[in-house]
Amino acid sequence: MEPIFIGKGIEYRKEFENYVQILKERLTEKRFYHSLAVAKEALRLAEKYGCDAKKAFLAGLLHDICKDDDPNLQLQLFGEFGIILDTVEKKARKLWHAIAGAAYIKEKLLLNDEEIISAVRYHTTARKGMSLLEKILYLADFTSEDRDYDGVDDMRRAVDVSLEHAMREALIFTVVDLTEKGMPVHSDTMEAYREIVK
Numbered sequence: 001m002e003p004i005f006i007g008k009g010i011e012y013r014k015e016f017e018n019y020v021q022i023l024k025e026r027l028t029e030k031r032f033y034h035s036l037a038v039a040k041e042a043l044r045l046a047e048k049y050g051c052d053a054k055k056a057f058l059a060g061l062l063h064d065i066c067k068d069d070d071p072n073l074q075l076q077l078f079g080e081f082g083i084i085l086d087t088v089e090k091k092a093r094k095l096w097h098a099i100a101g102a103a104y105i106k107e108k109l110l111l112n113d114e115e116i117i118s119a120v121r122y123h124t125t126a127r128k129g130m131s132l133l134e135k136i137l138y139l140a141d142f143t144s145e146d147r148d149y150d151g152v153d154d155m156r157r158a159v160d161v162s163l164e165h166a167m168r169e170a171l172i173f174t175v176v177d178l179t180e181k182g183m184p185v186h187s188d189t190m191e192a193y194r195e196i197v198k
């Protein structure tokens with residue numbers, strides 16, 4: 001099952017067939033659908049907000065490429081690619097797929113596009129001084145058509161108002177949600193929060 005693509009999405013879906021096949025092998029069915037849905041939403045936002053549509057599609061497509069990997073495999077990738085986690089990152093397993101994904105795209109898929117790589121790297125935490133592409137991927141992950149959580153309708157409305165407004169809403173949502181669950185908030189997220197929410 002795949003989302004129904006429209007416009008440029010039809011073209012890019014065909015163009016990146018090789019990556020789609022890799023995702024199909026690496027991901028669960030649900031995550032595979034999610035990845036294509038985020039690609040579709042990232043493309044829509046890129047066209048709306050004047051970002052490179054093809055890069056946004058590709059970043060969306062690949063952003064969770066390591067999410068269904070066993071944590072031990074992710075650790076193995078870090079070793080292989082010489083990535084050293086800091087003490088916070090070591091404890092934040094949810095973050096590993098973003099770090100591993102960025103490295104995988106670069107080292108295994110040999111996709112040498114630093115903008116896409118950093119969008120994937122920061123799609124979970126956000127960070128201070130985000131690029132347009134980074135914001136679009138971060139938000140598309142909240143508003144793709146497969147997403148279903150309390151507040152998703154508000155987020156979908158926010159993302160059509162403006163990127164800045166949606167970033168504020170998404171960061172407030174994340175910080176409140178993590179705090180309510182008693183989970184630590186990553187310093188990159190706090191820095192983004194301080195910069196954007198104020």
Ligand SMILES: [Fe+2]
Nearest residue numbers: 063064067124
């Ligand atoms: Fe993710």
Ligand SMILES: [Fe+2]
Nearest residue numbers: 038063064141
């Ligand atoms: Fe995702």
